[in-house]
Amino acid sequence: MRLLACARPDLVARWDVLSDTDASPKSPRRRRGGATVDDVARHAGVSPMTVSRVVNGMANVRAETRERVAAVIAALDYAPNLAARLLASAGDIRLGLLYANPSAAYLSAFLLGGLEHATxxxxxxxxxxxxxxxxxxxAAARLARAGVDGVILPAPLCDNVDVQALVADAALPAVAVASGAPLASMAAVGIDDQAAAREMTAHLVGQGHRRIGFIAGNPDQTASARRFAGYREALAAAGIALDDTLVAPGLFSYRSGALAAETLLAQPERPSAIFASNDDMAAACVAVAHRMGLDVPRDLSVVGFDDTALAIEIWPELTTIRQPIADLARTAIDLLVALIRDRRAGRAGRADAVPEHRILPFTLIRRGSDGNFR
Structure with missing residues (x-):
């Protein structure tokens, strides 16, 4: 399934669901007898006007409502009848976005930010x-048949060598999002993962924690290594020796976080704090701790990374690193559009046309899941 957002300021933005054979922008197929805006509104428990606001990327919708409506749209394959007609008359820049992210909360924030900015x-x-x-x-072939002008590659695909090779072979402008080591040939946007993890670990050290567990991210993602490096650096700066038994593997998924937490908390001398490399795994840590009869944060501090909606949907709410996910999506679109316009103006390939690598700021957000070690 592919979602196509057609964006025009003077028209209602729409999502269309097309089959593989309908990839050409000249011959989109209209869905017949599918879900209606009223169906989406009923399943999401909102008004049809709210559905319209979400589809249009309007700001006056609460984040949790926006995510619920987006999930129902995807589940029902909602596509307004006007979508195909709007597709043919939309703007002249067509951007492709490939994704494969295990965190639904991260993906939702990224897609919504991108769709709003495209509009x-x-x-x-x-x-x-x-x-x-x-x-x-x-997927890459479908994008090529659809005639996209450039591609956005969020993690983990931005670090996938097969994806990188396909983009290079197609000679498409591309932007890597949240890569720890983006290719020089691609534009890129992200945060300083290493500095962020160093700051979070130092925060826990400052609360008196000495046995700080760490749940690593997916080893196939370069940002995972940078977050581990930041954790290791902060320990060294505090004079704390790295203890390999306090480092558990993870895959950025909730399930992997639960397995890692069970391993860390089963030790005879368990950690007093756990730093998980994303919020999904941190939320799993909190759940495992509660199941074991531990109070968070009195018995165990837990912190995460990303500040997705999940961070404030559990109890206690997560202390975490705020990665500006929606801003990453918006910036990626701006960088890609600039590359496309440079190519159309004949500026691509010039010595001064080096793809830009932009770093956005992060913020440590303190909530209720961490505390002083007693």
Missing amino acids: AINAQLLVVPCADADDIAQ
Whole structure:
């Protein structure tokens, strides 16, 4: 399934669901007999006007409502009848976005930020999921058939060598999002993962914690290594020796976080704090701690990374690193549009046309899941 956001300031933005054979921008197929705006509103428990506001990327909708409506839209394959007609008359810049992220909360924030910004700048955003490695080539081929002008690659696909090779072979402008080591040939946007993890670890040290567990991210993502490096640096700065038994592997998924927490908390001398490399795994840590009869944060401090909606949906709410996920999506679109316009103006390939690598600020957000070690 692929979601296509057609964006025009003077028209209602729409999402269209097209089959693989309908990838051409000249011959979109209209869905017949599918879900209506009233169906979406009923399943999401909101008004049809709220659904319209979400689809249009309007700001006056609460984050949790926006995510619920987006989930129902995807589940029902909602596509207004006007979508195909609007597709043909939308802006002249077509952007492809490939994604394969295990964190639904991260993905939701990223997609909504991207769709809103595409609407604002009159661009089309073609969203294509990659379920597994075998799907990557097929997804890239669908983007090529759709005639996209450039590609946005959020983590983990931005670090996938097969995806990088396909983009290079297609000679498409591309932007890597949240890569710990983006290619010089691609534009990129992210945060300083290493500095962020160093600051969070130092925060825990400052609360008196000495046995600080760490749940690593997916080893296939370069940002994972940088977050571990920041953790290691902060320990060294505090004179705390790295204890390999306090480091557990993770995959950025809730399930992997639960398994890692069970391993860390089963030790004879368990850690007094756990720093998980994303909020999904941190939330799993809190759940495991509660199941074991531990109070968070009195018995165990837990902190995360990303500041997704999940961080404030559990109890206690997570202390975490705020990664500006929606801003990453918006910035990626701006960088990609600039590359496309440079290419159209004949500036691509010049010595001064080096793809930009932009770093956005992060913030340590203190909530209720961490405390002083007693």
